[in-house]
Amino acid sequence: MSLNLGSGSASTVAAREEVSQSANSWLSLLSSKIEELQNISAASDAAAIHEARRKLDCELEGLIQTVRAVRMRRNTLSPVHRLPPEILAMIFSFLADEYPPRRFVSYGLSKLGWITVTHVCHHWRQVALDNPSLWGRDVCSHTNCSLVEERLARSKQSLLSIGSFYSADAVEWMPLMRTVFEEMHRIQDLSLTGEQEYLTNLLIEHFSKPAPFLHTLRVTTSWGYIQTPLAPVVSLPTNLFSGNAPRLRELVLVNCTTPWQPWIFTNLVHLEVTIAEYASRRGLPTPEHLLSLLDVMTYLKFLKLVNVLPAEDGASLEESSMDHIITLPSTLHTFHLAGEARPNSWFMQRLVIPPLAHVYIELTSPDPDVETCHLSLPSLARHIATYAEPLKSISVDGRGSFFLILKAWTFVLADKEFRDQDAIFPALVESSPPPDQDPIVTIVFRWQSQKSNIDVLSQTLQTLPVDEVQALFVKDSPHETQFTVAAWTNTLGRLRAVRSVSVHDNGAWDFFKALILPEPSQSGLLDPKLLFPDLRHITMRHVNFRAYVYDAQVSVADGMQGVLMQRLPENYGLELLEIHRSRIEMEDIKKLEELVPFVEWDGESSVFPSETDTDDEVADLHDVFGHDLFYDDFDDGWNEGVFFEDHDEYDGMEEMFFF
């Protein structure tokens, strides 16, 4: 607060006079209070000086208290002060929920960022202290034991959310967790990550206590350890919470098993169990038992099972006499199944998935036998047949020799919408339904020896209902072409209704060749007609024309022009050609504009990111460069592979906590 006394206007002159009068009044008062000291000087005796100093210190302290009182009184006139305390607490709560303001700060510090509000003024601090729930969230975002104890004390008896990552120092971590678990009776949200040895001790010691308010439980055994072949995973105790966790709704277990007792699962809305590929399968349920548990989960919204089915049972399961079909509840919005192809395909055959659920299947073939990848496809085709709409868009990611990713939508997706939600492995970990633009079906095939993903794709497209697909997105390897002319004509050419093709990376050249050089199908399934007869729209992205597409002797324009000139006389109606972030020049574009009614070009002649790119655009370039690029908006520009950075603004957060 300061008065502007700088100009010479009448009002400021008056204000200056007012300040002067006020100062004189206080000085006069002060003079009277310290009048008795007027004869004391530096030459006086030590005792007198000491006494004078003491007296003056008292006056100073009194003045500070007076200034504070005036400021407090002034704050009562502030509009924000008139907000009811519960609203102020709600504002703080939003801050506590949604820190940090930026992405690239370390987790622990950022979680305490909201504490700055308690240093604004007395009123704000008191409002924060009067709201125990503020202190009960993310109690363990630090491993500072005294800080955690203080948080627990300030949270009084409100419900707690505990998110704890094992720190390298077990001497600190274990006592901290023991302190926290003394409060098991009021923990609402518990997320625990640690090494197997320490987790096991904690779980045995504390997880038999009743947890009457527990809503969400997440237990993760550190991945670094669990990569060891047949490493044992952590097990929750058989007397879990003494059978008393009636509010448990979300259960997330990563490299951790649980007693597979119905009472734990009956009320769940979110179940996620992920086991490392090579970890021990001890403690996992039989597929039949898992099916019986799913049968009682009538509220389920999210289901994710990764490597939960024992691989060794794959062959024997096919002999299983179990023919009971389980219908998953209509509330389910996400179904995610991953693991070895054989047992998981058996499992899928015994499930009816609701039509509106987003399905994510990730299957691994441990042997070179390509057929195991496809065991699940008939079940999947039956499920897709229940959709109200047929599949209208498909994306194929064939960039690797060891996997193939296929996504499908029941509506026609534009290229931009595709890029907005495109990721190799979507983060299907939220409880909330996937966004509308997310694929309704995602299939990931993995195999452990190199093989042609085009063969796998071909078999997939033969099995699934793809006759009405209108939009096709293809990602090819930036280093070598998977999508040869034969692949385009014989495999993707099956999609006869396609009107829009988006080619990323280096499938472009063979795509163009295939447009004019159709090869008769060796399988005899396709007529030797032009590829995609209804094609209206081509998009090319990240295509390094100079390096990969054309011979050095042939210009980009001449190469594409040649194709288009041959294609267009057939008048198959190509209307729009879009070129983004590709290595192409203006002169090439001008030539193309003579051939196609509309050419859209972003003006970029390089596939490298620029400073004006958004985060999404740079993420899109991730695969072109083969490593992550992050923009540090503090000062550094684009960085490679740096994810978390500490920044000065969070220094001292711990000190700010104690007041």
Next chain:
Amino acid sequence: MPTIVSVDDSTVPGEGSSRLLLLVSSDNKHIVVEEDIMSRSRFISKQVEGFEATSQRHAILLPFSSFVLNKVIEYCSHYRGYYLLEDDPDAAPPGRSPVREWDQEFLDVDRNMLLRIIKAAHYLEIKSLVGSCARAIADMIRGKTTEEMREILGVENDFTPEEEHSPSSKCTG
């Protein structure tokens, strides 16, 4: 509690399916609004229930300006007929208000206006609007230093130097 004054039927037109309410702002502006629009306000709903009990019609006097009241009516009009979980008295309170794009634009106003709207929303018991305003204020100060927060919201530092800077482990809760 608001002051309620009896009004003549002729003051408040409308006897059809969508009844009209007369709201009177602190600057004595009379604003007629359809009851449906304001049904999102628990406060107004309770008032209307009271009217029905007495078979009398009233104007509702509100302790904020017509400028603020019109903003609130604009909000309620936009969400007329929409179900918002936060405003459902029978629903369990949501963990936190969701981000609504329209709200963000609607609340792109200066600090004082935002504070007036949130107070009005609180008075009228429109929880969804209170939540959106609270989020907007939080957005305003998120990531700011204490000094910047004081500047933004016009608050004085009323701590003594000791209170402000000296760490202590005293639990005041």
